[in-house]
Amino acid sequence: TFSSTRPEFTIGMFKSHAERVRAYIEDPSIGLRRVESVLDAAHALSLQCRRNLAVRRLDRKAQEERALRAAQPPPDPYRTIHPKREYEEPDLRRVPLEPDEDVLLFIRDHNPFLAPWERDLLTIVHEEAQYFIPQIETKIMNEGWASFWHYQIMNALELPEDMRLEFLVHHHRVLQPHPGGLNPYHLGFTIWKHIYESHGGEGGDLRRPSAGRDALFAVRESERDRSFLRRFLSEQLIRELGLFEYAEKNRDIVVTEVADDEGWEKIRDSLLRSVGMAAVPVIKVLDSDFEGSRALLLGHEYDGRELDLEHAEKTLGFTYRLWGRPVLLDTVIEGTPCYLVFNDEGLSQRKKG
Known part of the structure; x- marks a missing residue:
């Protein structure tokens, strides 16, 4: 998860970014307001980026080759009796040729009207987002890891009773469950704690190698929040934690799932859809010249969750600020596929087709 962050260069990267931003602010031809305007817009799109860096990104030539292969009719053993399928040549002039997750970088690379300093600011925001995304993806693991080891270390110190009591008070305040959250x-x-104890670590000395300690470090090395919860948030733990699912119905808050034999998996799966980057809608660039008007067409990967229209309006407004032409978002509103359109008149909704 953190392999791409290059921690040895992090401080230097942030210093370099700060110096470049400061130089643009102090430039009389640019100034603070213009810099802030671009940065605000860029930050609104900073998490719309590639989510799995392990999947190799194809270059333009490889994408064209794949498009040509996909356009070929599939083998048909009954081709002598079936009507011949016509070959439909793909539009290799389309940009992007395949949906592009890196919305911010796409705008940087394909809007010819951006000034060099604006492109640089988009690069800065993208690079810093890449540093923070692994932390977003491992928040539960990281906070739990720190709390677990803090607890173990303080217990191992054999503190005087008054100091130990003070620690326990602060520790329990940090771990206190949040009602409704x-x-x-x-x-x-x-x-x-469950992982450690389930590997025979209960009551052991964490300063010495053991199966329990090895299990902790193995999990930390290979998991992120979603896989961590999927693997280890069991029915027993969900009940122990008192987790349940609720929703708003007719302006009332009602409990929709409890941790019984059928409901615990639904609670876990709902949680998986709200942690890390799973809470951020997946938006991709589909076309940079939609309907021949240089409008930017974005696509929302609808997974049953509709967009918050207030946030969508603000984000599309920022996208319009960076693209400079109308922006359309292919999505689903109230169960109906449609386009959200943002132009110089603001946000509007348009039917598809």
Whole structure:
């Protein structure tokens, strides 16, 4: 998860970014307001980027070759009796040829009207987002890990009773469950403790190698919040944590799932859809010249969750600021596929087709 962050260069990267931003602010031809305007817009799109860096990104030539292969009719053993399928040549002039997750970088690379300093600011925001995304993806693990080891270290110190009591008070305040919400410290601590104890670590000395300690480090090395919860948030733990699912119905808050034999998996799966980058809608660039008007067409990967229209309006407004032409978002509103359109008149909704 953190392999791409290059921690040895992090401080230098942030210093370099700060110096470049400061130089643009102090430039009389640019100034603070213009810099802030671009940065605000860029930050609104900073998490619309590639989510799995392990998947190799194809270059333009490889994408064209794949498009040509996909356009070929599939083998048909009954081709002598079936009507011949016509070959439909793909439009290789389309940009992007395949949906592009890196919305911010796409705008940087394909809007010819951006000034060099604006392109540089988009690069800065993208690079800093790449540093923070792994932390977003491991928040529950990280907070739980810190709390677990803090607890173990303080217990191993054999503190005087008054100091130990003070520590326990602060520790329990940090881990206190949040009514109607989720405390990542509490959830993470409970799961790490369960992993350690389930590998025979209960009552052991964590300063010495053991199966329990090895299990902790193995999980930390290979998981992120979603896989961590999927693997280790069991029915037993969900009941122990008192987790349930609720929703608003007719202006009332009602409990929709409890941790029984059928409901615990639904609670876990709902949680998986709200942690890390799973809470951020997946938006991709589909076309940079939609309907021949240089409008930017974006696509929302609808997974049953509709967009918050207030946030969508603001984000599309920022996208319009950076693209400079109308922006359309292919999405679903109230169960109906449609386009959200943002132009110089603001946000509007348009039917598809």
